[in-house]
Amino acid sequence: MRIENFLKKIFFSEELKELEKLKEENRKLKKENKKLKILNSSKDELISAISHEFKNPISIINGYIETILSNELPKDMNDKFLHKIQKNSLRLSELIDRLYLITRLENEKVKVKFTQFDLCETAKNIIESFNSERIKLNCRKTTVFADKTLIEVVIYNLISNALKYSKDEITVNINENFEVIDKGKGINEKEIDLIKQKFYRIAKNEWDNSLGLGLAIVEKILKIHKTHLKIESEKGKGSRFYFDITSLKSKEP
Ligand code: ADP
Numbered sequence: 192m193r194i195e196n197f198l199k200k201i202f203f204s205e206e207l208k209e210l211e212k213l214k215e216e217n218r219k220l221k222k223e224n225k226k227l228k229i230l231n232s233s234k235d236e237l238i239s240a241i242s243h244e245f246k247n248p249i250s251i252i253n254g255y256i257e258t259i260l261s262n263e264l265p266k267d268m269n270d271k272f273l274h275k276i277q278k279n280s281l282r283l284s285e286l287i288d289r290l291y292l293i294t295r296l297e298n299e300k301v302k303v304k305f306t307q308f309d310l311c312e313t314a315k316n317i318i319e320s321f322n323s324e325r326i327k328l329n330c331r332k333t334t335v336f337a338d339k340t341l342i343e344v345v346i347y348n349l350i351s352n353a354l355k356y357s358k359d360e361i362t363v364n365i366n367e368n369f370e371v372i373d374k375g376k377g378i379n380e381k382e383i384d385l386i387k388q389k390f391y392r393i394a395k396n397e398w399d400n401s402l403g404l405g406l407a408i409v410e411k412i413l414k415i416h417k418t419h420l421k422i423e424s425e426k427g428k429g430s431r432f433y434f435d436i437t438s439l440k441s442k443e444p
Contacts, residue, residue, distance in 0.1 A: 236390040240402050244286055248279035289404045292344070293389065296411040303338045303415055310335045310342070310436065311365055317346050318363065323354060330365035335439040341412045342439075345369075348405040349432050355401075357429065370433035378424040387420060 255272040258264070264272070295301045311330035318326045335342075349371040353361040357375020364370045378386060378393065385391050387410050392403040406420065413419050417438040424430035 240390050241290075244402055245283065248282050251279045252276050286402055289402060289408065293404050293408050293411070296408065301341070301415075303341070305336055306339055307334060307336050308339050309333060310369065310439070313339065313343060314346055314363060314365060314369075317343060317350065321350065321354065325354065325360050326350065326363060327360055328363045328365075330363075333365050333436070333440075335436065336442050337416055337439045338412075341415065345409045345412050345434075348409050352405060352432070353430070365436070367435065367437065368433045369436050370431055372429065372431045374429040377426045377428050377430055378422070379426045383422050383424055386422070 255276050259269060259272055292301075310333040311328075312332075314328055314330060318328055346369070350361070350363065353371050353373040353375065357373035359374045361371060361373045364372070382393060386393065386403075387406045388403075389407040390403040391407075392401055410420050413434050418434045418436070420432060420434050422430065422432055
């Protein structure tokens with residue numbers, strides 16, 4: 192009788208072990224399945240974002256080329272159309288650059304090189320490149336230790352968004368934070384966290400040279416620099432995009 196009980200115990204414990212193993216495998220499969228679903232949906236998002244944003248400049252370029260080829264246009268008209276072609280092809284290459292950068296950041300393929308530079312001077316140079324009277328910069332010499340090229344991308348993205356989504360003056364301040372403040376269209380509370388996600392755009396049906404990648408790129412770059420993007424915004428009133436620069440001032444990345 193005792194042996195019988197003993198054998199039963201062994202038999203059941205073996206069965207239980209087998210059952211636990213199966214459960215564990217099932218859990219793993221479910222996890223993998225979830226990952227695959229996410230990958231698949233971001234692939235779909237990528238394809239729809241690309242087809243949406245690439246289609247327009249390509250058809251504009253084709254339209255102008257057709258007109259140039261099928262008409263004897265006066266030189267000034269010809270030049271005007273060539274400039275339009277150039278502008279749209281630059282848009283396309285900017286979109287491709289962003290796609291390439293986010294992919295490299297995600298796969299940790301970006302070689303990060305920390306150097307010492309003045310953040311105020313860097314911001315000033317980027318602002319000059321926008322050639323816009325609307326940007327006001329308040330800063331003093333601020334030495335930071337960071338990847339200059341990547342930080343330039345952050346500054347460029349935040350300022351170009353502020354210009355894109357507002358009509359009035361925008362302010363760039365560098366103090367304990369780097370901040371870009373606009374009095375533009377603002378963002379509703381529910382979407383503030385979502386806009387940092389890859390491919391997330393508020394006006395999904397507008398064609399505005401936007402893939403919803405700018406802020407995702409900013410967030411990834413700031414993570415490399417041990418800080419992160421904060422957003423305060425009110426619909427219809429404007430936004431403040433900022434990040435703490437304390438970690439950039441330290442030599443230990
Ligand atoms: P993209 O690379 O397409 O410009 P972003 O990731 O930079 O996309 O921005 C995502 C979305 O966040 C935009 O579609 C826009 O709706 C919103 N957004 C970004 N910056 C601002 C801003 N300064 N004011 C209002 N909305 C903004």
